[in-house]
Amino acid sequence: MTTKIFQKLFSLFLLFAMTTVMANTEELSLDYYKYSCPGVEDIVKRITEQYVSHVPRFAPGLLRMVFHDCFVRGCDASVLIDPTESNNQTEKTALPNVTLRGYEVVEAIKSALESHCPGVVSCADILALSSRDGIRTINGPFWEVPLGRKDGKISLASDADSLLPSPFFNFSSLQQNFAALGLTTKDLVVLLGSHTIGQGHCFIFQHRLYNFTGRGDRDPSLSPSYVEFLKTRCTPNPNDTQSFVAMDRITPRVFDENYYVMVSQNRGLFQSDAALLTNPETKSYIDQQIKSKGSIFAQDFSVSMSKMIKLGVLTGNQGEVRKTCGAVNA
Known part of the structure; x- marks a missing residue:
């Protein structure tokens, strides 16, 4: 394959991928949970602040986690899935992810929201919100987080190894x-x-x-x-x-x-x-x-x-709302 043909095909791939992302992000909204789970952002903010106030390292930890999630298969919380007997090499086990921290913060938020409005708020939205709120807790910048992401069902260590930007990159x-x-x-x-x-x-x-x-x-x-x-x-x-x-x-x-x-x-x-x-x-x-x-x-x-937090999002029927963030629904 010539270089020009490869570049043309790659450009078409990028155009298709970006068009898909843009179409999906149109389904995100700031008031997505207005009726289905009122107060969701207050709950995420309160629990995130509790954790970060006691352990400030959770702030960069959550931020790094959302980076590592969104760069692999989009912002679908696939980085949170635990390995199992049938899938013992999830993104969590990939070398770039072995030093991630903040899983307990996300799970604490998920538990609170499942009590407040069961089966409504996705782990992907929780991760997007908590990473923002962690940075705000240490007086960092604020950004809007439109909601409505669904959780992915696929998590492969090989994807993380190949798609995440490496600290060795030129x-x-x-x-x-x-x-x-x-x-x-x-x-x-x-x-x-x-x-x-x-x-x-x-x-x-x-x-x-x-x-x-x-x-x-x-x-x-x-x-x-x-x-x-x-x-x-x-x-x-x-x-x-x-x-x-x-x-x-x-x-x-x-x-x-x-x-x-x-x-x-x-x-x-x-x-x-x-x-x-x-x-x-x-x-x-x-x-x-x-x-x-x-x-x-x-x-x-x-x-x-x-x-970045809108990359490759799943919306509508494209994903699911996990019952727990560490496992896909049965």
Whole structure:
């Protein structure tokens, strides 16, 4: 197959996928549960605030979880499905998802809503709402969440392994990954700004410190002084899944522009962070955020999140409303 034919077919695929997404999102609405489950957003907000107030790490955890859900089969809560004897390799078991946290928050909300209005509110809507409310609890930006998503029935670890953007990606791979979902280069750099909160596990980036090319060297794109600091927190053991560091060392618990400051100083933890400096558009955005002290970052993030939480949604009879978020209905 020639390159031109492949590009044409890929473009047609994107057009079909985006048309389908747009058609489905038209069925979402801000008052979807107005009569079937009044007060749903208040319940989600109250329980999310309870958890995040006690354990602030749930805020980035829920945000990361909705990213990992929406990038695989769309925002259908497939990332929440537990492995079973018949399906022992769900998205939960995929390597990029083994460090996800926040499942208990979603299940607590689901339990409360099942008592309030049984069989009405989907886990996909709960995840979309709770990820927003978690960020709001730590004084981050707000975005509207139209509702009406249905839950998917398929969850495969292989999908997560192949479709999620990798922390090892260069810029071209990142751009292709986001573009395949209809997200722009600006969406890419804005959404990676979520690394302003949360933690990075050492096993994901320790090769940049100790053995970048297999010769016991460090990644030359990483600040030497930052490498020395990271070595005090991360061992050379690639199987150490317990050690981690803040992705934004400047203000690790504040949703602000300092992730971009870290990247500009060659202190982004992942290769995908460093990749943002290799593209003129994303580098310009980073410079803009630093100069403006993040004055428009919250607004930009809200716009990009509003797009992302509508990716590939299931509506109407396309999915189901799970009784529990960890299992499809019998």
